[in-house]
Amino acid sequence: MADQEKTFRFVIVGGGIAGVTCVEQLSSQIPSAEVALITAGPQIKAVTNYKQVSKTLEEFDVEERPSSVLEEKFPNLTVIHSAVKSLHTQSHASSLFCILSINIINSFGARPKLLTQDNPYVLGIRDTDSAQEFQKRLANAKRIVVVGNGGIALELVFEVEGCEVIWAVKDKAIGNTFFDPGAAQFLIPSLETNKPERPAPCKRTRYTTEEPAPGGSQTFTADRNARGDGSGPTGVGSALGPDWHEGIVLRGAEQVSRRVSLEYQCEVKKIFTSEELLNSPQQTLRPENERSWPVYIQLTNGKTFGCDFVVSATGVVPNTEPFLHGNKFELADDGGLQVDDHMMTSEPDVYAAGDVCTASWQHSQLWQQMRLWTQARQMGWYTGRCMAAHVLSEPIELDFCFELFTHITKFFNYKVVLLGKFNGQGLGPDQELLVRCTKGQEYVKVVLRGGRMVGAVLIGETDLEETFENLILNQMDLTPYGEELLNPNIDIEDYFD
């Protein structure tokens, strides 16, 4: 259909943070170039309230917006709301439109890595639709099982009310992707208390307990009392963002506030329906109580729980499928498109950024990839610069943001800052830890190697992030300071000024 053909200099696929930031960067660097943004969703995601907290730490909000806002800002941009079905890297053309661009970026994101596909009782949470489906199912639920020990599980077990939550984690402590067992122990008491009242609804749409015995369980109950229903507005159209759950009511069908039972060091053995239960020999499938449930989950610790549905919060897989057929992309072990230090894939002129890609260059000793908003934004921004440098034949060096891993977020209502090798990733026994903890207030952990700071976990309002970031970046020998480094009576900022 010749009348639908148009030629673009750059084609960006995916209207998430990575794709949109790349468009903004490219359009401002080369305003004359025709740019197409092809995205499957009806809206695009935009970074707002961006704040550079320090050299590498950044904070921002994410909003879902109509694409017209972007087109008004950049007259060179055409947004096409359509799903890309395939990509022909050799001819630089897709099956939908004739694309004679020299550069294609894809920032398709990722999809949930579900425990099992096509089981109507197993849900994943990724986008607005899946969050709304979760909310709808939760409204009638008395018990759910959450499987997984990362970001989504941490958020859900804290936010869900009015429904019993069985949380199955395969580790000895909660939050393995972000925390060490010490930090987990600091956070656990938050599950025993009522959820704090929500702050005033946002106007903008946005989206010491004992260490358990192996395979052991813990139950935390918070009584429903003074809390009204001030749960904020219903989040129709909300984007999933750092505060995605603030716009929607996550309440089940029971009159309880929060009730979380933890099952440690176990994985899922089997998920089955009540019919399968009836037809199975008594010994093999024996639920923990006699009630009838729509679905049952058998764990490797030998326990079987009935529930209304299971949430699979078990990570993401890069969404590469539409690109692979007929092309020769090198894939990393985690399934992402490998990119070099200029964000280029193994197919010439095809770049990738955000959740879909795997950073395959030689990383700085203090950086690692995690599939997060911040990295999607940073990669999108840097990719835009690399693409512009490519067409302008300018040299470009790897951006400074890839020097040091930094992440600011919130878990269990605490501010959380992660710096560098915050969990001693890849350091082996060659590390020393300093910890300072005040129950209910703050948890500070510093990772040292050879007397130099290489990582930190800061939970609570510690105000240490900038100083620690500097200490990590300048690799100063901290041996002379010893444990004084975390002495709460010393103003560490003055110390190192």
Ligand SMILES: Cc1cc2nc3c(=O)[nH]c(=O)nc-3n(C[C@H](O)[C@H](O)[C@H](O)COP(=O)(O)OP(=O)(O)OC[C@H]3O[C@@H](n4cnc5c(N)ncnc54)[C@H](O)[C@@H]3O)c2cc1C
């Ligand atoms: C519930 C949840 C909470 C999260 N909370 C946080 C948090 O608090 N902090 C944090 O740092 N990170 C968080 N993350 C991670 C963060 O959302 C991702 O790392 C980030 O969104 C990745 O951005 P992206 O642009 O790479 O991908 P995405 O945002 O997934 O965007 C992918 C885009 O590609 C489009 N697309 C997909 N397929 C096609 C196709 N075939 N054709 C055309 N377009 C297509 C989609 O419509 C979408 O616009 C959270 C993730 C989830 C699921």
Ligand SMILES: NC(=O)C1=CN([C@@H]2O[C@H](COP(=O)(O)OP(=O)(O)OC[C@H]3O[C@@H](n4cnc5c(N)ncnc54)[C@H](OP(=O)(O)O)[C@@H]3O)[C@@H](O)[C@H]2O)C=CC1
């Ligand atoms: N505030 C924030 O920063 C938030 C960030 N996110 C991001 O969103 C993305 C999706 O979140 P999420 O799904 O929680 O992913 P995460 O990667 O954070 O966590 C996945 C968890 O599931 C575990 N897991 C994997 N497979 C299984 C299995 N078969 N059985 C039991 N457990 C399993 C993983 O263990 P193991 O690590 O051992 O494989 C890990 O604990 C991530 O990139 C995450 O970083 C999400 C919410 C909040």
